[in-house]
Amino acid sequence: MDLVRAGPRVVSTTIRIPDGSPFGPHNLPYGVFSVAAGAPRIGVRLGDTVIDLSVLLDDDGADRVFSAASLNPFMAQGPARWAEVRERITALVAADLPDEALHPVRDVTLHLPVEVADYVDFYASQHHASNLGRLFRPDAEPLLPNWKHLPVAYHGRAGTVVVSGTGIVRPSGQRKAPDEAVPTFGPSQRLDIEAELGFLVGVGSELGERIDVDAFAEHVFGAVLVNDWSARDIQAWEYVPLGPNLGKSFATSISPWVVPLAALEAARVPLPEQDPQPLDYLRGGQDRGLDVELVVEWNGEEVTRPPYREMYWSPAQMLAHMTVGGASARTGDLFASGTVSGPERRQRGAFIELTWGGKEPVTVKGEERTFLRDGDVVTISAAAPGPGGTRIGFGEVTGTILPAG
Amino acid sequence: MDLVRAGPRVVSTTIRIPDGSPFGPHNLPYGVFSVAAGAPRIGVRLGDTVIDLSVLLDDDGADRVFSAASLNPFMAQGPARWAEVRERITALVAADLPDEALHPVRDVTLHLPVEVADYVDFYASQHHASNLGRLFRPDAEPLLPNWKHLPVAYHGRAGTVVVSGTGIVRPSGQRKAPDEAVPTFGPSQRLDIEAELGFLVGVGSELGERIDVDAFAEHVFGAVLVNDWSARDIQAWEYVPLGPNLGKSFATSISPWVVPLAALEAARVPLPEQDPQPLDYLRGGQDRGLDVELVVEWNGEEVTRPPYREMYWSPAQMLAHMTVGGASARTGDLFASGTVSGPERRQRGAFIELTWGGKEPVTVKGEERTFLRDGDVVTISAAAPGPGGTRIGFGEVTGTILPAG
Numbered sequence: 024m025d026l027v028r029a030g031p032r033v034v035s036t037t038i039r040i041p042d043g044s045p046f047g048p049h050n051l052p053y054g055v056f057s058v059a060a061g062a063p064r065i066g067v068r069l070g071d072t073v074i075d076l077s078v079l080l081d082d083d084g085a086d087r088v089f090s091a092a093s094l095n096p097f098m099a100q101g102p103a104r105w106a107e108v109r110e111r112i113t114a115l116v117a118a119d120l121p122d123e124a125l126h127p128v129r130d131v132t133l134h135l136p137v138e139v140a141d142y143v144d145f146y147a148s149q150h151h152a153s154n155l156g157r158l159f160r161p162d163a164e165p166l167l168p169n170w171k172h173l174p175v176a177y178h179g180r181a182g183t184v185v186v187s188g189t190g191i192v193r194p195s196g197q198r199k200a201p202d203e204a205v206p207t208f209g210p211s212q213r214l215d216i217e218a219e220l221g222f223l224v225g226v227g228s229e230l231g232e233r234i235d236v237d238a239f240a241e242h243v244f245g246a247v248l249v250n251d252w253s254a255r256d257i258q259a260w261e262y263v264p265l266g267p268n269l270g271k272s273f274a275t276s277i278s279p280w281v282v283p284l285a286a287l288e289a290a291r292v293p294l295p296e297q298d299p300q301p302l303d304y305l306r307g308g309q310d311r312g313l314d315v316e317l318v319v320e321w322n323g324e325e326v327t328r329p330p331y332r333e334m335y336w337s338p339a340q341m342l343a344h345m346t347v348g349g350a351s352a353r354t355g356d357l358f359a360s361g362t363v364s365g366p367e368r369r370q371r372g373a374f375i376e377l378t379w380g381g382k383e384p385v386t387v388k389g390e391e392r393t394f395l396r397d398g399d400v401v402t403i404s405a406a407a408p409g410p411g412g413t414r415i416g417f418g419e420v421t422g423t424i425l426p427a428g
Numbered sequence: 429m430d431l432v433r434a435g436p437r438v439v440s441t442t443i444r445i446p447d448g449s450p451f452g453p454h455n456l457p458y459g460v461f462s463v464a465a466g467a468p469r470i471g472v473r474l475g476d477t478v479i480d481l482s483v484l485l486d487d488d489g490a491d492r493v494f495s496a497a498s499l500n501p502f503m504a505q506g507p508a509r510w511a512e513v514r515e516r517i518t519a520l521v522a523a524d525l526p527d528e529a530l531h532p533v534r535d536v537t538l539h540l541p542v543e544v545a546d547y548v549d550f551y552a553s554q555h556h557a558s559n560l561g562r563l564f565r566p567d568a569e570p571l572l573p574n575w576k577h578l579p580v581a582y583h584g585r586a587g588t589v590v591v592s593g594t595g596i597v598r599p600s601g602q603r604k605a606p607d608e609a610v611p612t613f614g615p616s617q618r619l620d621i622e623a624e625l626g627f628l629v630g631v632g633s634e635l636g637e638r639i640d641v642d643a644f645a646e647h648v649f650g651a652v653l654v655n656d657w658s659a660r661d662i663q664a665w666e667y668v669p670l671g672p673n674l675g676k677s678f679a680t681s682i683s684p685w686v687v688p689l690a691a692l693e694a695a696r697v698p699l700p701e702q703d704p705q706p707l708d709y710l711r712g713g714q715d716r717g718l719d720v721e722l723v724v725e726w727n728g729e730e731v732t733r734p735p736y737r738e739m740y741w742s743p744a745q746m747l748a749h750m751t752v753g754g755a756s757a758r759t760g761d762l763f764a765s766g767t768v769s770g771p772e773r774r775q776r777g778a779f780i781e782l783t784w785g786g787k788e789p790v791t792v793k794g795e796e797r798t799f800l801r802d803g804d805v806v807t808i809s810a811a812a813p814g815p816g817g818t819r820i821g822f823g824e825v826t827g828t829i830l831p832a833g
Contacts, residue, residue, distance in 0.1 A: 141587045146670060159669070167668050172611050173602055177670035178583035178677070182546045182758045183635060192636035194753035197578050197707065206577050208707045230588060230679065231597035231833050257753065263572050264564070265551060265582035266671020272583070272755040274635065302602065302613045348599035348662065349833060350677040353587045428636050428754060 038116060038125065040070035045416025049289075049409040051112055052280035052418070053094055053245070056131040063134050065089040065097065067112055068280055068418075071128045078124040079115060080108065093138045094281060098225035098244040099354040105225070105244065109285055133279035135186040136247070137223055140355035142181040142275065143345055144219075144251060145174050147336035151364035154376040159259060171299060174336040174344050176358070179251070180272040184357065187278050187420040191252055193397060193427040194273040198256035210427035211254035213381065214395040217362040218317050218329050218372035218403045219249040221277055222338045224356035231349040236308040239339035240284055242352065246338075248278035248317070248403050248420040249359045255375050255394070277357070278403075278420040286415050290314045290407035292332050301340070304347050308339030315407040315417070317363055317372065321387045322400055329363035329372035331405075397426045443521060443530065445475035450821025454694075454814040456517055457685035457823070458499055458650070461536040468539045470494040470502065472517055473685055473823075476533045483529040484520060485513065498543045499686060503630035503649040504759040510630070510649065514690055538684035540591040541652070542628055545760035547586040547680065548750055549624075549656060550579050552741035556769035559781040564664060576704060579741040579749050581763070584656070585677040589762065592683050592825040596657055598802060598832040599678040603661035615832035616659035618786065619800040622767040623722050623734050623777035623808045624654040626682055627743045629761035636754040641713040644744035645689055647757065651743075653683035653722070653808050653825040654764045660780050660799070682762070683808075683825040691820050695719045695812035697737050706745070709752050713744030720812040720822070722768055722777065726792045727805055734768035734777035736810075802831045 040047055046068050056073055057063045064077040065088070076089035088096040097108075146152050149166070152175075156165030169175065193214055199206035225244035228234050234242055251271060258270025292312040300306070315331035341358055362372040371377045374394060378384055384391035395401070402421040409415040445452055451473050461478050462468045469482040470493070481494035493501040502513075551557055554571070557580075561570030574580065598619055604611035630649030633639050639647055656676060663675025697717040705711070720736035746763055767777040776782045779799060783789055789796035800806070807826040814820040 141585055143673075156669075169602075169604075169611075169665055169668065172604075173666060175666065175670055176673055178585055178673070180546055180583055180755055181586065182761070183755050185635065189635075192754045194755075196753045197574075199574075199577075205704070206574075206707070208709065230590065230594075231830075233833070254753070260574055261578060261580065262669065262671075263574065264561075264667065264671070265580055266667075266669070268548075268581055268583070269749070269753040269755070272750075273753045274755075299610070302611070304613065344674070345677075348601045348659070348674040348678045349597045350585055350588050350599075350674070350679075356587070425636075428638075 038069050038072045044070050045406050045414040046070055047409070047413050048113060048116065049413050050282065050286050050415045051109060052282045053136065054279045054281065055093060055134040055136045057134065058126055058131055063092040065091065065094060068128065069116055073126045073128050073131050074116070074120065075124040075126065078121065080111065094136050095138050095355050098223065101226045102241055105283065106285065109283065133186060135184070136279055136281050138355050139181040139184045139357050140353040142179040142184055143176050143358040144179045144361055145176040145336065145341050145359065146361040147174055147334050147341065148362055148364045149335040150333065150366055151362040151372065151376065154364065154371065158375060158380045172301065174341050176341070176345070177266045179275060183272055184275045184277060187276055189276060189422060190425045191274050191422045192425045194254050194257065194269065195427050196254060196257035196269050197260055199260045206260060211256055212394065213255035214424065215253045215255050215374045216319070216401050217251040217253055218319050219251055219359045219361060219363060220315060220331055221247045221249040221357050221359040223247065223281060224352045225354060227353040227356070228346055228351050230351040233349065234342055234346045234352060236305060236339050236343035239308065239311060239342055242342065243284055243338065245281040245283040246287065247281055248405055248417050250276040250401065250403055250420050250422060251359065252276065253373070276420050276422045278418050280418040282415060282417055286409065287313060287407060289410050290415065294337055295333060295335065297335065304343055305340045308337045308343060311337035311339040313407065315405050317403055317405040319372065320402045321392065324387050326385055326387060327369050327371055327377055329370050330365040331363050333365045334360060334363065395424050397424050399424045443474050443477045449475050450811050450819040451475055452818050453518060453521065454818050455687065455691050455820045456514060457687045458541065459684045459686065460498060460539040460541045462539065463531055463536055468497040470496065470499060473533065474521055478531045478533050478536050479521070479525065480529040480531065483526065485516065499541050500543050500760050503628065506631050507646055510688065511690065514688065538591060540589070541684055541686050543760050544586040544589045544762050545758040547584040547589055548581050548763040549584045549766055550581040550741065550746050550764065551766040552579055552739050552746065553767055553769045554740040555738065555771055556767040556777065556781065559769065559776065563780060563785045577706065579746050581746070581750070582671045584680060588677055589680045589682060592681055594681060594827060595830045596679050596827045597830045599659050599662065599674065600832050601659060601662035601674050602665055604665045611665060616661055617799065618660035619829065620658045620660050620779045621724070621806050622656040622658055623724050624656055624764045624766060624768060625720060625736055626652045626654040626762050626764035628652065628686060629757045630759060632758040633751055633756050635756040638754065639747055639751045639757060641710060641744050641748035644713065644716060644747055647747065648689055648743065650686040650688040651692065652686055653810055653822050655681040655806065655808055655825050655827060656764065657681065681825050681827045683823050685823040687820060687822055691814065692718060692812060694815050695820065699742055700738060700740065702740065709748055710745045713742045713748060716742035716744040718812065720810050722808055722810040724777065725807045726797070729792050731790055731792060732774050732776055732782055734775050735770040736768050738770045739765060739768065800829050802829050804829045
């Protein structure tokens, strides 16, 4: 950034935004950051600069939400406040900003941006659900009878949602191959990823009430990238009849930057056709598809580009379904899409699909690879169209596999 | 209670404990209560009296944990502190107590005793799992191949765990009978209960670490009664392949009194035989069965008495399994046993089993009944043996069914 010393205070006259940056003035994602030994607080990213909102905005009497160590207090304030703050930030960055409020992103530590309340993981990609059905239940119809009528989901472990960069210890657990008589215990041999988008609830709902499919933007604050690490061997043995548990509970990584819903308006697309038409309470959410393209890198090499626009169920339908029985939502609830997979092989968002259960390896850095080895690094990034040909970046969610404990 | 005015301060010379009270001096369960417009705080129950620990114990400098609105800060202090506080309470109640610290239980409002972190529900009764298998999958083996090798469980919705007495709004959702072509939407027609015990984690664990089966008492603070309300028609349609979601996410009720683990020492019994022997990480928890008898009343009439001593998996095995893959535990984690069912019909802890899918009604107040109607009240209570022939009461968890919204 260009700095001009103006009297006793250092001010920045501009924040220089690199050409083509996906963190331009139409994005403005929020995160929780700290510098050196300072306390975590709320920042917004512009280019490669983190703007400290606790310095700029916490003088307005609105509960000092930007001095908090999570986005929850700000998210709870609701859409009118979110819009007002976004306008203020847009005005602020057009003018001089005090240097004390600006930090190069490379100098900050990024933290888990939210206190996760409940974590629900959907299964909203028809391509993914069909592929997994073929792999897990080879003798049956790949798509189960309920799949096109409701967005299938399960509750995951909120306490093990971690921020990008957290090391992922390979889980141990019970596995039993079909040709083995009894299960054995040991480190997972089929450790996998799931590339997903996650949505964060800002404004919750009361017990016994439902959130209408059209009320999505009144409740949802923004979106993050999710890597729902999955131990396929543990999952395959445990998951009947109550669903996945230890195969997925050991860690779920999310990106540190929360892209506000307002930044994704230009990325809205209609869903691919839903046939049969869903029940009334799910209609109206069909214009809430999102044209977000994910990119998965394995040890630095791109291996797949899952297209979010191919998802069968929209996030508005997910939220409406989640609450239609009267379950309340809370500030900090995270609901994720499930693996994003497109129709092409190089659009599959999990390695079990990409390598067809490990039988069709992919080449990574010159080696044939199927599942994750200790030391492997997986990085998921994503971007969406913004206004006027700009790009809205999600940043990345990354993790390194550590040996079993 | 007998009161003697002694100078300027009203003191109670004794707390009169009704004969045969299951809340005698060997129980001392903790809860969160308030009186009139006062703030919620921590109390302990003796007989029909609630003793305000914020008055008696929050002068000791230990973070004023008894003035909190949940047990979480106290639970986080760990087993040495739990033992010390139990000893202090035992000494205090033998002496005079200031009247300002004593409230008749009928005069207080009881609140949700904990902030629930993650909620995991197990499936640890062989009788229940076999019965549900026969009812949900009539053409297959009732017990799935993994069931005797690991305590099957799923994550429930922590945000809809409510305290006893909270009204239960009948959930609406998708249902499809096998002979219907497409699902319909409407209020659940097969609303049910699940009578369970729940266990509360006081001291958590780090990500990537496991809690050994022998370390149960270092982590678990106490137990509560759980009613995991279940909409069987919604559950039956949605639950493949990722497990129950809306069929159970609308509400889970827990009792307001948390019985400390120390009060359940006399109730410890060995598990029924586990055959096959479980894997190493689950052994050693086989002496952690509990002789707790539950009683379910439907509109005031006793309909079943589920025996916890019949459970196949112990809570120590549940906690060891939950963390063996490196998932961390947190203060406030609630893990429940799943429905407690014994071998006899009148020991089944869910109405779907008791009435065999609605085909064998039970008589309640002179009427043939299967599933729950609006206005029905279900109350689960329980007691266990205490030292010297005493009884350790859990109090009750109750709920009234309200019409669909």
